[in-house]
Amino acid sequence: MKAWKYKSIMPKVLTEKHRLIEPKVIKDLVGRSPQDIGLALADSTYRKEISEIPLKQLSSLSLERAFVKSYMRTCMEIMHHSPNDIAFLLSSILMKFEISTVKTILRATEANLKIEEVSDLLVPAGSLNDVECRRILANSQTVNEVVSALSGLEYGPTLRESLEQYDRTGIFLFLEMSLDKFVCQRLWRSAVNLKGLDRKIGKTIIGLEVDAVNIRTLLRCKMLGIDKGQTKQNLLPVSDVFRESEFKAALESADIPSAIATLSKDAEFAFARDYRYVLDDILEEYRHSGSLPQLELALERSLLRVSLRMLKRYTPFFNIGLILTFLTLKGVEIRNLVACARGKEGRLSTKRIHELLIFP
């Protein structure tokens, strides 16, 4: 094990991990307005981004943008202290945000929105800074023009390929799906690129993250009655545990519990115990509640548990487990903070907001 390569990244991640907000503090924020939440977070890691928002403009939407910017900043700071292989994985995680920005630009162009109407939704990321986003939006009248403006970037060729499908069918989802597939493939590639224990942990956490999206997609398509061909188009191609045939078998199952059970059996054959834990968790939840939204919540909780389990299973230092767990915890923290702000804005009861929060 080359422990030396973690000499500067681990202290950085540990410091950031200690800056995470305590679950008790988040629970106390339930029922408080976005302004109150913004003020309460004045001395947190989000201070810099929140201070840029005028008090009157503090809403769940502006807070979400601030949190995402903060997440990206933290991720980039960690990346600067990382060795090459880990930096590549972190750049793939950051790529998710850039892809999200691309989707925002494409959606805004498809809907003929003006720049001012999109500015609330746009979070500049990666090579798409604020000026570049505005330039693309101002100069592009059609989706084709956006795609040609983005053609020089890493995902340009992928976008061009899916543009043909979009031009032929007029279905916008093809563009979104190609971007999702691109970012997932990049994430998987960066996890496979790691070495030793890092590779094992990275493949488990990233693989589960991607497969969780596939499981969600598969179960939702089953629930909505979307045909198998369409469902297959929506599945992400990367998976170490599930192959296409296994997803196909799950698709052909009679109902949702049997589809989960089929996947769980496949995970057992692949000796992927973390997958089994996750699938067993969601199967139990679905049998208990019979609700897909509840199942999705259980899936999110289960994924968080897998990340935390990695810390217990392996030493928390000198491997990528701590970094990925920290990023998962940070993501969940942001999700919880946004949920608190939006729940209050939407006048939901505090009980209901509490139910939708995820804690380790």
Place this chain on the structure above:
Amino acid sequence: MSVEIANVHPTRLELLKLKRRKAMAEGIVDILKKDLDALTVALFDLAKEVPSIRRQMTSGLSEAYDLYVESEMVVGPRKIKELSIIAQPTGFHVDIGERKGILGISLPTFELAKETSSELRPRFSLMDSPAKLDASASQIEAVLSKAIELAQIEASMHEVLDLMAIKKRQVNRIQYKILPQLDSAIRYIELILEETERQDAIRVRVLQRKRKERALKAG
């Protein structure tokens, strides 16, 4: 059916005719009043359904809104707002038909007909949206069918109310116009006939007196 006194022939035959018409008009009023009662009952039956459907609609909409907010809580309001700007609206139209209601009147029927395409596709990116958004959308669809049911009931109520107004006008016309006219025509003929009878009686008495006087002169 109106009767103008100027056009009435003061004869017994006419009197009989008018009395028959009056009896018939009274019969019609009875029937119309019974129809009105039946329509009122039908109206109340329809009106009774409205509050419960309105309540179902309100609770359905509030549930759909809560699910929408919850979906924003799960994936963030930004993604849901983005999805909402490009999501294709669900196509639907309302089939309008007819059914026979009370007293054989035709009441409208509205039926929700969804546009079904041969290939069912996800409406928005499945990666960016939670299942709660589907639940919210399906809740809205359920509310839509309730709204159409409510529209059908309200349209039926309009039909029944229109018919009630017509019946009410008919009753009023007979009760307050035709029957008084008939009554006055009958009274007029009866007066004329009485007058004629009195004149005849006087004429008979004058003739009898003249006959007696002629008999006395001859005798």
